[in-house]
Amino acid sequence: MGARRANEKDADRHIGRRALLIGGAAAAAGTAVLARDELGRLWWRTPGVEKPRKEGEVDYAGARWVAASDANWRRADRPEDYGVDLVVIHVTQGSFDSAVKVFQDPGHGAAAHYIVGQDGTVAQMIRELDVAFHAGNRDYNERSVGIEHEGFVDRPQDFTAEMYESSARLTARICARYDIPVDREHIIGHVEVPGTDHTDPGEHWDWDRYMKLVRKARTAVA
Numbered sequence: 001m002g003a004r005r006a007n008e009k010d011a012d013r014h015i016g017r018r019a020l021l022i023g024g025a026a027a028a029a030g031t032a033v034l035a036r037d038e039l040g041r042l043w044w045r046t047p048g049v050e051k052p053r054k055e056g057e058v059d060y061a062g063a064r065w066v067a068a069s070d071a072n073w074r075r076a077d078r079p080e081d082y083g084v085d086l087v088v089i090h091v092t093q094g095s096f097d098s099a100v101k102v103f104q105d106p107g108h109g110a111a112a113h114y115i116v117g118q119d120g121t122v123a124q125m126i127r128e129l130d131v132a133f134h135a136g137n138r139d140y141n142e143r144s145v146g147i148e149h150e151g152f153v154d155r156p157q158d159f160t161a162e163m164y165e166s167s168a169r170l171t172a173r174i175c176a177r178y179d180i181p182v183d184r185e186h187i188i189g190h191v192e193v194p195g196t197d198h199t200d201p202g203e204h205w206d207w208d209r210y211m212k213l214v215r216k217a218r219t220a221v222a
């Protein structure tokens with residue numbers, strides 16, 4: 001979210017990139033992997049055949065589950081159908097509870113996978129398997145995990161040590177799970193998504209501090 005100019009729906013205009021290969025190892029293995037992946041995708045498309053899901057299950061052990069409205073995301077089977085190679089950082093422009101509320105509102109048309117509070121609390125509202133409508137760009141939505149942070153872009157005091165540390169641990173886990181490099185090419189702000197009119201996380205978000213914490217947490221995860 002953050003500094004939105006209009007009630008923006010997920011931009012569904014152009015056809016999203018279909019990630020055929022997952023990770024560098026798969027790319028090196030070549031066409032055999034491609035064929036297997038093709039089969040995997042067809043298997044997934046067979047009605048009634050899906051990875052088992054459990055109600056209330058989270059992808060990050062430190063998160064509590066609060067379901068978003070299913071109008072604010074699209075069911076998928078990532079990383080099988082879309083590779084995940086981005087984390088997108090947002091700021092809520094409101095309280096933790098107000099962010100939860102709007103993500104539960106089917107009329108909102110947007111929601112992120114996670115919300116991190118100023119006290120470090122993490123809520124997961126959409127499974128990483130699924131495509132959350134948070135970046136305002138279909139391609140970026142399909143390949144990313146979106147993390148909201150409680151606060152306002154123009155209030156530096158909102159970005160607490162607890163929030164940075166908790167979010168960094170979460171991002172490190174996501175990077176470890178999908179083998180995403182810990183750098184600013186792959187961990188980006190909403191403002192850096194092509195075509196966006198959003199400014200979050202804004203000038204007070206301390207990228208140097210955050211990336212240092214993510215790298216530290218990523219080393220601990222490995």
Ligand SMILES: [Zn+2]
Nearest residue numbers: 001002090190
């Ligand atoms: Zn945003």
